[in-house]
Amino acid sequence: MGIRSRITAIVAKAVPKGTVFDVRVAEEHQEAHYATMVAFQLAKAEKKNPREIATKIADSIGVKAPKGFFEKVEVAGPGFINFSVSSNVLEEELKRILNEKKKYGTLKLLKKKVQLEFISANPTGPLTLANGRGGFLGDALGNVLARAGAKVEREYYVNDTGNQVLNLGKSILAAGGIIPDSEEYYKGDYVKEWADGHRALIESMKGKPLSLGERAAKDFLRFIKTAVQKKARIKFDRFTSEKQIHTTGLVKKVLTLFKKKNFVFEEDGATWLKTTAFGDDKDRVIITKEGNPTYFLADAGHYLQTKQRGFDTKINILGPDHYGYVARIQAVAKILGFKESTVLVTQAIRLMEQGELVKMSKRKGKFVTFEELVDEVGADVARFFFLMIAPETHMDFDLALAKERSQKNPVYYVQYAYVRAKNILTKMKITTASKNFDVTKLSTVHDIGLIRELARFPEIIEDAARDYGVHRLTRYASELAKTFHNFYEAERVAGEEKGISDARVALVAATCIIFENLFSTIGISAPKKM
RNA sequence: GUCCCUGUAGCUCAGUGGAUAGAGCGCUUCCCUGCGGAGGAAGAGGCCAGAGGUUCAAAUCCUCUCAGGGACACCA
Numbered sequence: 001m002g003i004r005s006r007i008t009a010i011v012a013k014a015v016p017k018g019t020v021f022d023v024r025v026a027e028e029h030q031e032a033h034y035a036t037m038v039a040f041q042l043a044k045a046e047k048k049n050p051r052e053i054a055t056k057i058a059d060s061i062g063v064k065a066p067k068g069f070f071e072k073v074e075v076a077g078p079g080f081i082n083f084s085v086s087s088n089v090l091e092e093e094l095k096r097i098l099n100e101k102k103k104y105g106t107l108k109l110l111k112k113k114v115q116l117e118f119i120s121a122n123p124t125g126p127l128t129l130a131n132g133r134g135g136f137l138g139d140a141l142g143n144v145l146a147r148a149g150a151k152v153e154r155e156y157y158v159n160d161t162g163n164q165v166l167n168l169g170k171s172i173l174a175a176g177g178i179i180p181d182s183e184e185y186y187k188g189d190y191v192k193e194w195a196d197g198h199r200a201l202i203e204s205m206k207g208k209p210l211s212l213g214e215r216a217a218k219d220f221l222r223f224i225k226t227a228v229q230k231k232a233r234i235k236f237d238r239f240t241s242e243k244q245i246h247t248t249g250l251v252k253k254v255l256t257l258f259k260k261k262n263f264v265f266e267e268d269g270a271t272w273l274k275t276t277a278f279g280d281d282k283d284r285v286i287i288t289k290e291g292n293p294t295y296f297l298a299d300a301g302h303y304l305q306t307k308q309r310g311f312d313t314k315i316n317i318l319g320p321d322h323y324g325y326v327a328r329i330q331a332v333a334k335i336l337g338f339k340e341s342t343v344l345v346t347q348a349i350r351l352m353e354q355g356e357l358v359k360m361s362k363r364k365g366k367f368v369t370f371e372e373l374v375d376e377v378g379a380d381v382a383r384f385f386f387l388m389i390a391p392e393t394h395m396d397f398d399l400a401l402a403k404e405r406s407q408k409n410p411v412y413y414v415q416y417a418y419v420r421a422k423n424i425l426t427k428m429k430i431t432t433a434s435k436n437f438d439v440t441k442l443s444t445v446h447d448i449g450l451i452r453e454l455a456r457f458p459e460i461i462e463d464a465a466r467d468y469g470v471h472r473l474t475r476y477a478s479e480l481a482k483t484f485h486n487f488y489e490a491e492r493v494a495g496e497e498k499g500i501s502d503a504r505v506a507l508v509a510a511t512c513i514i515f516e517n518l519f520s521t522i523g524i525s526a527p528k529k530m
Numbered sequence: 531g532u533c534c535c536u537g538u539a540g541c542u543c544a545g546u547g548g549a550u551a552g553a554g555c556g557c558u559u560c561c562c563u564g565c566g567g568a569g570g571a572a573g574a575g576g577c578c579a580g581a582g583g584u585u586c587a588a589a590u591c592c593u594c595u596c597a598g599g600g601a602c603a604c605c606a
Contacts, residue, residue, distance in 0.1 A: 002565095022546070024546080026549095027550085028552090029548065029549085030549075031552065035549090037547090037548055037549095040547090040548070040586080040587080043586080044585095044586085050586080052556085075546095076549075077548090077549050078544070078548085078549080078586080078587085079548090080548080080549065090590060120606065124606090158604060161604080162606070163605050163606070164605065165606095167605080167606095169594090173543045184605090214533090217536075222600095266583080268603050268604085269604090271604095272604095281533075281602085282602095284604095285604045286603090287604085288604040289604060290604080292604085294604070294605085294606095295605070295606050296606090299606095318597085320534090320535080320600050320601075321600075321601070322532085322581080322601085322606085323533085323534055323535085323601050324533085324600095324601045324602055325601090325606085326534090331566075345534080345535080347534095347535060347599080348535095348600065349537075350599075383585080388543075388544085388554090389542085389543065389544085390543085390544095393535085393536070393543075393544095394535070394537095394598080394599055394600085395538055395542085395543085396542070396543095397542095398541095398542090403556085404544090407568080408554080408555060408568090409554090410553090410554060410555095412568055413554085413568075413569090414569050415568090416566090416569080417568075417569095419568090420566065421565095421567065422566075423566065424565045424578070426565095427565055428565080463546080466546095467546080469545095469546090471544080472544095475543050475544065475545095475553080478547065478553070478554075479553085482553085485569060485570070486569095488565075488570085489561095490567065490570085491570085492564070493565060494564090494565055495564075495565080508565090528583075529566085530566090530568065
């Protein structure tokens with residue numbers, strides 16, 4: 001339990017039961033460490049002056065808090081309650097970091113079993129930058145949720161059959177000159193390349209474009225896997241095949257279930273699901289009038305599979321082009337009885353080249369792939385840069401500046417802080433920092449500031465696990481790095497009087513632990529040197 | 531036309547209804563006789579797109595307007 005949650009627990013005892021309130025890190029210009037605005041909320045209900053209430057609460061906390069926990073609790077301004085924790089508490093937290101190491105910042109906050117689905121791009125070509133954005137988000141979010149105590153499965157749902165794959169097959173035939181070209185076919189060089197490399201095969205399969213598409217999709221999926229897992233270091237536990245959803249009978253099963261619950265009707269020769277009952281703006285076809293199940297029905301079968309495999313929570317990360325899909329898939333989740341179903345929609349990345357917008361389109365074949373970007377700037381930079389920005393922000397990425405930008409990217413600033421910290425310990429030949437140090441020797445603003453910053457790590461994990469705001473982690477990384485660089489410039493570790501030196505060694509060792517935990521959660525490397 | 535997202539420093543972006551709106555880059559001026567200068571310090575730079583409203587309190591919530599991006603298939 002971090003410092004903030006301990007304060008929250010203490011405040012909770014001093015206010016009426018059930019009061020909802022926040023404890024947050026105090027603003028920088030305040031001397032205090034943490035603050036709460038609870039008095040303002042109570043003032044409304046109790047029709048009293050907030051300052052009066054704040055004073056009452058502060059007094060009560062003075063009595064109820066464990067002895068020696070706070071150095072100061074004071075009312076400020078119109079009714080803020082500011083907390084300064086005592087050095088004992090900081091010492092405890094520092095020791096906790098040194099003891100728990102990798103486990104520091106693992107919480108028992110989430111008890112749920114979560115399936116996290118992301119990327120799930122069709123294997124009809126290389127990944128786009130938007131796919132990559134969702135990929136990094138999913139990977140890091142998976143790490144965060146796991147740290148917060150959830151059991152997480154990361155899944156890539158592969159649309160390895162159906163119209164898009166058929167279209168891919170036809171596109172290859174067209175690229176091979178066997179059938180005439182058409183507007184809707186995939187145009188990228190990769191289609192041509194694949195066709196050129198499989199001349200005999202496409203000749204023999206020219207009557208079966210779907211099978212040909214499936215065959216090519218297998219290759220493209222392999223390329224995707226390499227780009228995602230090897231190059232971008234995005235981990236998946238499971239690749240689920242849409243084709244298998246069909247062959248294992250899940251499509252029929254989910255249809256039966258929908259019918260049983262009376263959400264199915266026939267119209268214009270097609271079969272529909274009544275998604276409007278759950279807020280969708282129109283009902284959706286699940287079986288076409290030709291008698292083919294739609295992708296949507298297969299996806300419902302997939303959701304059913306997930307439910308049957310024991311997941312009560314499903315998080316699905318979609319790209320901006322799938323926004324229109326959210327309402328209907330949420331309808332399915334409700335019918336199937338998921339306890340929680342969240343769809344996160346990431347916004348597009350606009351690729352700029354010399355001030356010009358470059359359109360990304362698989363079909364037109366003009367795009368910079370996710371893999372190319374990772375090759376160009378490296379996995380750490382690409383990941384950190386993408387994860388710094390909230391997913392709903394439309395992001396401008398200037399490709400011409402990508403490489404130059406990488407020199408100035410905050411990821412280097414952050415990793416350099418870690419290298420500096422590590423280097424101090426290496427130079428001093430310290431492998432394990434002693435836990436017998438005197439915390440009162442850590443007395444400068446830089447010492448204290450660093451400890452306070454380190455202690456925020458569990459709070460960041462908690463917040464990110466609550467609102468899925470993974471960019472909190474990269475922001476925190478920059479702040480921690482700044483704090484450490486400040487400390488490094490101002491204070492020495494080696495060569496100080498022994499008591500101070502020992503205490504600072506412990507502090508630096510703890511800093512390394514936090515950086516390592518943070519880096520592994522974000523998914524970037526912890527370099528020994530740069 | 532309907533729906534979604536966005537509009538905050540020159541640029542790229544943070545900002546959970548609360549205290550003096552922040553960071554990085556860029557710009558100005560400083561700081562190496564020390565653990566790695568890929569650093570540090572100081573500074574300039576903001577009618578938080580606009581207008582109404584709700585509130586003790588709004589960049590944050592509501593309504594409208596404007597601007598940019600995206601989605602609106604018996605494709606995925």
